[in-house]
Amino acid sequence: MGERVEAWTAPAGRTREMRTRSSSGKVRAALADVAAGWLLPVAAIAVWQLAGSLGWISPEFLPTPAAIAAAFADLAANGGLLQHLGDSIRRAGIGFVFGGGLGLALGVLTGLFRRAEYVIDPSAQVLRLVPHLAIAPLIILWFGFGEVSKVVIIAAGSFFPMYVNVFLGIRQVDNKLFEVSRTLGFSRSKRVSRLILPSATPQMLLGLRTSLAVSWIGLVVAELIGSTSGIGFLINEAKQNGQPAVIFVGILIFAIVGKLLDSAVKAIERRALKWQDGYKG
Structure with a gap:
């Protein structure tokens, strides 16, 4: 006499929660990629502004x-x-x-x-x-x-x-x-x-x-x-x-x-x- 095996399915609320977590994880990863891309330009602009403010660079040559x-x-x-x-x-x-x-x-x-x-x-x-x-x-x-x-x-x-x-x-x-x-x-x-x-x-x-x-x-x-x-x-x-x-x-x-x-x-x-x-x- 064979045993009946029933497939377990997650409740609808649990499934929705898993999808929300997955989408939010993708959003966080995308934001991290964007932040990494902006890291070098922002650092260069900060150094550039600092050098110009301290008078290390002539404004006629390179404005801040x-x-x-x-x-x-x-x-x-x-x-x-x-x-x-x-x-x-x-x-x-x-x-x-x-x-x-x-x-x-x-x-x-x-x-x-x-x-x-x-x-x-x-x-x-x-x-x-x-x-x-x-x-x-x-x-x-x-x-x-x-x-x-x-x-x-x-x-x-x-x-x-x-x-x-x-x-x-x-x-x-x-x-x-x-x-x-x-x-x-x-x-x-x-x-x-x-x-x-x-x-x-x-x-x-x-x-x-x-x-x-x-x-x-x-x-x-x-x-x-x-x-x-x-x-x-x-x-x-x-x-x-x-x-x-x-x-x-x-x-x-x-x-x-x-x-x-x-x-x-x-x-x-x-x-x-x-x-x-x-x-x-």
Whole structure:
């Protein structure tokens, strides 16, 4: 006569409590990671402020964090800072859309078709090695000092990271997957949409992240040459007027906005690539 064994299940209240503890533990771990990331910058700023207050560093050479914060508050109160920031973001966005979009299209084309690679890739690789500063004067000579030249400079920089990563992502798809698709009788369009592009997504997202970063960096080059608005113009004007604190404000804005853009793309990566089982460290 067999014994009846009943599975024990935790009460609903106990289960809810365990979930709450687990979520709170995750929150504490996330806060600890954030605190660790801020430890070094906060310590550097404290030492910097102390050195400036004691007169160890000349304010004309390196203004204190307090002086930079005061310059930021003054610019924000005057209303000019938001206008300059808006102009910079608009230029970077338009340049990225044109450059990154073209890089995506040509990367897919050369990745899928070998004949297109023979025609496009050699020229693209040669142009990729030309620095921004080398072509910026030529672009200004062609398009003048208006908005078009700035957008072209940004687009030229954002094109290549997207193009290269999309091309490599498609070419690095495991060939065994193609053999499986032939066995299953996939059409070419189905093979591209369900096999190639999903497999190339990690590399394509890397291209998106790098292209956005280069767009933001290219914006500095574009605005430092013949601009009348934007954060780069603000930096250039502060250099001419001998205002190092304002220069640091511009640099910090470039750094903060660039970090926010990078973090946004990283969040998209985590959501889109949850299926990847990678090393977390």
